[in-house]
Structure formats: structure tokens, C-alpha cells
Amino acid sequence: MSDYGVTDKGFQMRRLDEIYTDICKRFKDEVGVDPSENPQSVMNILFTIFADAPAELWEAYAAAYQQLFPNTACGVALDNVMQVGGVSRIGQAKTKYFISCTGQEGTVIPVGALIQSSSRPQRTFQAVSASIISSANWRKLAIRPIESIAGTFTFDFGVSRNATSGEVGTYAESSSVTKKMTVSSYDDAYSQMLAAVKSFDALVKLGITVSDETDDQGEHSIVLTASGAADSFSATLCKYITVTEVTSNIQFESAEYGSYVLAEGVITQIVTTVDGWTACTNDITPIKGRLTQTDAEARTSYTNRVASRGTGTVASIVSLLYSDVEGVTFAAGYENYNDTTDAEGRPPHSIEIVVQGGTDEDVANIIWKNKAGGIRAYGKHYAYATDVNGNRQYLEFTRVNDVYLLLSITVTSSGGLDDDYVARIKSLLMEENLSAGATIRLQKFIRPIMENVSGVDYIEIRGLLSEKPEIETVADSSMLTGIVPVQINQQPIISMSGIRVVKA
Incomplete structure (x- = not known):
């Protein structure tokens, strides 16, 4: 097997220096002259030019090879390769x-x-x-x-x-x-x-x-x-x-x-x-829309969503909610296959689907059509699905609820801080993207601040989930350090009024 091209170690590309060295060696073997010995010679310049074209071809071959896989493909190529797995990029809503x-x-x-x-x-x-x-x-x-x-x-x-x-x-x-x-x-x-x-x-x-x-x-x-x-x-x-x-x-x-x-x-x-x-x-929580998934977002969701080829599994239901229900921005599934109620309150032999976005009717129909027979769909929200006979079927799932992440930032500085450091820190935190049901590690907020606000020597961050967006009356002593636990049905949101920045 060749050492280059598609090998058992993946795609091995011939680099420009390797191509140049090889043609110089061949010329020396045939003619007895090594063009690389004199970098200023006309022969060396010509050989360098000759090596450049095949090097560009190898780069094109390598790029084409990478477009065959979801983790490296981009744009339309990513759309095409995702379809092989039976899923497509989640569109705008x-x-x-x-x-x-x-x-x-x-x-x-x-x-x-x-x-x-x-x-x-x-x-x-x-x-x-x-x-x-x-x-x-x-x-x-x-x-x-x-x-x-x-x-x-x-x-x-x-x-x-x-x-x-x-x-x-x-x-x-x-x-x-x-x-x-x-x-x-x-x-x-x-x-x-x-x-x-x-x-x-x-x-x-x-x-x-x-x-x-x-x-x-x-x-x-x-x-x-x-x-x-x-x-x-x-x-x-x-x-x-x-x-x-x-x-x-x-x-x-x-x-x-x-x-x-x-x-x-x-x-x-x-x-x-x-x-x-x-x-x-407006006083009712909306069904959130979204922009078309970026390449990075599509790659992240691909592994979980490809499970839609299965039937009767929690993973397939979650995947189909993303693919087939307009407006779904988050979905996760849990199951209790034991004969007793589990620690989260799920009854024996039940599943719990947690969903953000989409209409109740659409979500219910996907769950009903794809859950295994005899398995109860459990949750805190109910809706009716329509079965193959046109009859209404009652089932449950859990809706994601918005909660506010309150953040208290204490900044230590031995030098001069920017005059607008408070506004800049708040702006940086507002750009953070938080996922539903995912534990929040407060340390992740430190790096953007250190990199973008001059004069900061040390940062202490405390956080707390709250039903109200204001932090004004919340004491630091009641807030958490390190991590902030998030329940499976909670979507943390950061608001300007929920951020406090003080200088130590």
C-alpha cells in the first residue's frame, strides 16, 4: 500500500517539500545534477515551480477527502454527508x-x-x-x-x-x-x-x-x-x-x-x-425561533440526531423532534426501565422527553408515533396526539422553563482598569451561550474577561439561578461558586439586570 493518499491511517498528503525533494532526487539519478544544491540557480527555480502544481492538487485531494465526514465537512458538503446518516441541518424558525x-x-x-x-x-x-x-x-x-x-x-x-x-x-x-x-x-x-x-x-x-x-x-x-x-x-x-x-x-x-x-x-x-x-x-412565554444551524452547531448535534434511524428509542424520539418539529431548539430524553419509581419521580417503565420549542400538538404526535408500545410517556406537561385511527391519545412530556442566571463578579486589579470595565464585562457575559439542562461551570466566564478587559489581575465569580432577573437584593453569601446545577427542564438566561460587577 502506498504511503500517500488514502491509507489505513487515513489520508496522507504529499507536501510541497516532499514533492520537491523527490523530483530533485530523480533528476540527480538520471542526469547526475542535484538542482537543490544551488538555490539561486535557474534549474532550482524551475523545479520549485514544477513542484507547486502537484502540491496544490494534493491539497485539493485532502480537502475533498475531509468533506466526506461530518466532523470535518463544511457547507453544502456537510449537508450532503449528514443526509447519509438520515438527518439534515436544522433550519431557521x-x-x-x-x-x-x-x-x-x-x-x-x-x-x-x-x-x-x-x-x-x-x-x-x-x-x-x-x-x-x-x-x-x-x-x-x-x-x-x-x-x-x-x-x-x-x-x-x-x-x-x-x-x-x-x-x-x-x-x-x-x-x-x-x-x-x-x-x-x-x-x-x-x-x-x-x-x-x-x-x-x-x-x-x-x-x-x-x-x-x-x-x-x-x-x-x-x-x-x-x-x-x-x-x-x-x-x-x-x-x-x-x-x-x-x-x-x-x-x-x-x-x-x-x-x-x-x-x-x-x-x-x-x-x-x-x-x-x-x-x-405579551405575558406568555414564547416558542423560541432560531437561525439555521451553523456548521459547528450541525456537527455538534449530528451524533445524537443520527439515532433517528432507530425506532422506539429515546434517542430516536429526540432526533425526530429536532428534525421534524418546527421551532424545537432543545430536546433530551430519559427513561426508567426498572420496576420501581426512580429518584426523579419517573414511574416504572416510562420515558420522559424534555422539549424546548415546537407546538404541543406536534411534539405529542412525534412522541406517540415513535415511543415503544406499552411504555408510558411521563412529564409535567400534557397534550393529545392523534393515532393512526384518528383517535386522540393523552400523553405527557416536560417543557423547558426559562430561569435567570444571576452573576456576581468581583474584580481585583493592581493597575488601572478601563473606565468602562463594568459595561464591557456585562457585554461579554451577555454573549455567553447557555444550554438547557447543562450544569454551568462559572470558570468558563473568566477567560473572555481576562482576554478583553485590561488591568484585571483576578476574578471571583458567583452564580445563582432565580425566577427573577434582578440581582440587586441578592447577597454574595447566598450564591454559589464553582458550578451552578441546572435541572433538566431549565434554560438559564443572562440579563443585564442580573449581573453585578464590583472592584475588590
Whole structure:
């Protein structure tokens, strides 16, 4: 076997110096003159030129060989070689928000309707489909009696939870109240209706509060408000009730591809004017989008995702979630094959799939179609999949929740620090990419600071995961050094308000 080219040790390339030495030796053997003995000779210059062309060919051969493998291929070549493994590069996706939209009953928000954030840089979002602000899909509902009402009538009011997915324990429920009333005036009717709705015990179980509110014109309304921002209910109303205002959750997506996670309450500007649509805001965690995977990201995920060729395995489910569900930015799988509940609370013979992004329905369908028969899909979130017979099947998985990583940085310096060292350190930390479910090693943050901020002699870093993004009231003594544990369903996020930089 030749010592060069494709060998049992991989591809061995002939270098320019080796080619030059070889042709000089051959010329000397045939003619008796060694051109390399006189570097300034015309013969040596010609031989150097002659050696350069085959050296370039060898470099091209080596590059082509490297494009045959996922760990070294780039660009289109990487896409091609990944397809041999049955997977493809994860493409771009838009960030999806359920936006709280307030307006009159029956207001239609057309597909493509635009809203914007009040923050900078300003982000634009568009309605995914034509949707209706309606009492059939409300999280806040304001009602009152019809204007001309008197005498005896039957008051009928019902509420049903619209639930095809959600946290385990919050399933579809419905209840109604029926009461015969005799009223003498509008005010009398309003008082009796308010009392009847407030005494509706089922509302407490559904997490709905009832209040008497007054609008800018001094008109009273019976207002029902869901406790959860993502809750959705449907109301059954008798003909003696009129709806004054409804707040419904309507799905929007970012105008651009990528992950655009904004602070709550900043998407408030309505760009597309729609008669009857009065307000909007964001207070529900979005489904994050993403940009197309870079070569480095594609290589990193390839090994795990190639498992999709298997069936009935946790690895194959995770791989298919990445490949087949738009918007999935993280997925991991765990299983308990024992006959007893494990330390993490997983029941015997069950799997737990942890997912970030993607719609509940799409995620549920992938899990249902690819899990092994008789194995329970366990988790803290539930959804319904559709089986081959068209029947709905209940299953569970776990959603990734965002948490804030608070960081306290103590800088020691014997010389002069840059005037803007605090802003520069914060900016460097904001560029860090943190993975869901992965333990955070605080030492990784030290090197970028040491390399980019002059005058720093020593750095001490403390960290802590928190539900709130502010570090102002958190003492260093309550924070961790070394590593910060992250649960399998947590996505750490760094915010400017969660970073404290002080000089020792």
C-alpha cells in the first residue's frame, strides 16, 4: 500500500517539500545534477515551480477527502454527508407568541396583522392565521345585562376550559349555573347577575376570579379573569347577557427568523388597524425561533440526531423532534426501565422527553408515533396526539422553563482598569451561550474577561439561578461558586439586570 493518499491511517498528503525533494532526487539519478544544491540557480527555480502544481492538487485531494465526514465537512458538503446518516441541518424558525388581544366580541384579526414592541430594537410580529377575539376563547371576559330587561327570565351562564394541552392537573372542565330571576330594572338585573356569578362555586375550581369593574364612561361590567396567562375558556351565554369586552390569546410570529424573547408587557403597539381591536400585550412565554444551524452547531448535534434511524428509542424520539418539529431548539430524553419509581419521580417503565420549542400538538404526535408500545410517556406537561385511527391519545412530556442566571463578579486589579470595565464585562457575559439542562461551570466566564478587559489581575465569580432577573437584593453569601446545577427542564438566561460587577 502506498504511503500517500488514502491509507489505513487515513489520508496522507504529499507536501510541497516532499514533492520537491523527490523530483530533485530523480533528476540527480538520471542526469547526475542535484538542482537543490544551488538555490539561486535557474534549474532550482524551475523545479520549485514544477513542484507547486502537484502540491496544490494534493491539497485539493485532502480537502475533498475531509468533506466526506461530518466532523470535518463544511457547507453544502456537510449537508450532503449528514443526509447519509438520515438527518439534515436544522433550519431557521420564527419565534411564536400567544399575544393577549383585547377588543369587542367577534373582532377578526386577519392573517398577517402586524404588532410591534415598544422596546429597542423594535421587533415586529404578525398574526399566524385569521383569529377571532371571542367569548369562545377568552382569558378575560366582561359582561352585563342587555339594556332593556325587566320581568321574569332564566339566567343561564356556563364556562368550559379550552384545554388540549397544559400543565399536568389542568384538564378540560366545564360547568354552568342556571337561575330564575325576577327584576324590576337594569340595575336590579345587574346586581342579581353579579351575585349569581360570584356564587358560582365552579369558577373557583377553574381558577377564575369575578369582579365588578367600571369603565371610563362609568358603566359597570361583571369581569371574569383567568388566573393563568395561558388559560383559555369558552363561555355559554343566555340571550339576556351582552359582552362588553373580551381578551383572547392570539398566536403571532416574529417577522424575522431567529429567537426574539422580549420582556413581558413590551409588545403593545398595534400597527394594523382593525375595527374593534383595542389593545395587545405579551405575558406568555414564547416558542423560541432560531437561525439555521451553523456548521459547528450541525456537527455538534449530528451524533445524537443520527439515532433517528432507530425506532422506539429515546434517542430516536429526540432526533425526530429536532428534525421534524418546527421551532424545537432543545430536546433530551430519559427513561426508567426498572420496576420501581426512580429518584426523579419517573414511574416504572416510562420515558420522559424534555422539549424546548415546537407546538404541543406536534411534539405529542412525534412522541406517540415513535415511543415503544406499552411504555408510558411521563412529564409535567400534557397534550393529545392523534393515532393512526384518528383517535386522540393523552400523553405527557416536560417543557423547558426559562430561569435567570444571576452573576456576581468581583474584580481585583493592581493597575488601572478601563473606565468602562463594568459595561464591557456585562457585554461579554451577555454573549455567553447557555444550554438547557447543562450544569454551568462559572470558570468558563473568566477567560473572555481576562482576554478583553485590561488591568484585571483576578476574578471571583458567583452564580445563582432565580425566577427573577434582578440581582440587586441578592447577597454574595447566598450564591454559589464553582458550578451552578441546572435541572433538566431549565434554560438559564443572562440579563443585564442580573449581573453585578464590583472592584475588590
